[in-house]
Amino acid sequence: RMARRRKPDWLKQRPPSGQRFTEIKETLRDRELHTVCEEANCPNLGECWSGRNGPGTATFMLMGDRCSRGCNFCDVETGGMEALDPEEPSNVADAVAEIGLDYVVLTSVDRDDLPDQGAGHFARTIEAIKDRDPGILVEVLIPDFRGDPALVDRIVDAGPDVIAHNVETVERLQWPVRDRRAGYEQSLSVLERAGDTADVYTKTSLMLGLGEYDHELYRTLSDCREAGVDVVTLGQYLQPSHSHLDVYEYVHPDAFETWRRVAEEELGFLYCASGPMVRSSYRAGELFVDAVLR
Numbered sequence: 001r002m003a004r005r006r007k008p009d010w011l012k013q014r015p016p017s018g019q020r021f022t023e024i025k026e027t028l029r030d031r032e033l034h035t036v037c038e039e040a041n042c043p044n045l046g047e048c049w050s051g052r053n054g055p056g057t058a059t060f061m062l063m064g065d066r067c068s069r070g071c072n073f074c075d076v077e078t079g080g081m082e083a084l085d086p087e088e089p090s091n092v093a094d095a096v097a098e099i100g101l102d103y104v105v106l107t108s109v110d111r112d113d114l115p116d117q118g119a120g121h122f123a124r125t126i127e128a129i130k131d132r133d134p135g136i137l138v139e140v141l142i143p144d145f146r147g148d149p150a151l152v153d154r155i156v157d158a159g160p161d162v163i164a165h166n167v168e169t170v171e172r173l174q175w176p177v178r179d180r181r182a183g184y185e186q187s188l189s190v191l192e193r194a195g196d197t198a199d200v201y202t203k204t205s206l207m208l209g210l211g212e213y214d215h216e217l218y219r220t221l222s223d224c225r226e227a228g229v230d231v232v233t234l235g236q237y238l239q240p241s242h243s244h245l246d247v248y249e250y251v252h253p254d255a256f257e258t259w260r261r262v263a264e265e266e267l268g269f270l271y272c273a274s275g276p277m278v279r280s281s282y283r284a285g286e287l288f289v290d291a292v293l294r
């Protein structure tokens with residue numbers, strides 16, 4: 001299908017700065033921890049880490065920087081998986097305490113190479129953070145665990161506040177956007193299981209600009225609501241390099257705003273963060289506290 005246009009002005013990035021930024025960076029470097037914020041060069045870093053109007057948010061990347069899968073929108077390297085660092089759960093918990101974060105997002109690469117696909121390590125990290133301070137809000141963005149309900153339950157039982165899993169795009173575009181082992185129904189089943197089991201909020205994210213039609217997007221949002229998903233975020237797909245999928249279109253900010261209203265007012269999502277630069281964890285702390293706890 002047809003092609004990329006020039007990047008519009010609303011996608012220009014502002015570099016982060018300030019003392020808080022420097023402090024967090026140093027703590028992460030000392031403990032050899034990785035954040036998606038830094039590694040993906042996220043344009044929202046300044047806004048998220050500072051948490052100007054509420055809890056600041058940072059997204060930790062667990063279990064290494066190499067993934068067992070190869071999605072066509074994602075810049076993480078595929079294959080060459082490394083052993084897990086057993087110290088990582090406590091290191092992350094220490095860093096969270098040291099930085100003084102009130103809201104933490106944990107995510108990971110996919111680990112199809114491990115017997116439990118990394119669910120245990122993920123759960124131990126949640127537990128380590130909550131053991132130190134149960135008041136810290138923990139959001140996890142989890143893999144699909146190939147739809148294994150027992151592995152989803154392992155995460156739920158560790159006691160996170162929000163469980164996110166990304167559907168990424170509409171049903172028709174799952175392939176070529178995602179790795180072939182991922183799938184629409186499988187992802188919906190993960191979300192349904194996560195939301196079913198306990199007092200936890202569920203969340204999903206979609207990238208726009210991949211060539212989806214409005215009726216397909218509407219259908220996807222409805223399917224997510226039917227699976228009990230509470231929160232959705234919508235952002236622009238940006239091509240990480242020329243070997244990744246082309247951007248089909250740059251969706252106008254007004255269209256994002258329209259979708260936000262549809263999601264919140266018509267479909268009943270608790271909230272929808274929607275805009276060209278929005279990512280799954282965009283100002284997650286502030287928005288969660290506004291929508292849920294106030």
Ligand code: SF4
Binds near residue numbers: 036037046105
């Ligand atoms: Fe980090 Fe997510 Fe915010 Fe980007 S949107 S800076 S990855 S917390």
Ligand code: SF4
Binds near residue numbers: 068071075108179
């Ligand atoms: Fe990237 Fe996640 Fe796909 Fe791995 S599973 S390639 S980390 S999007």
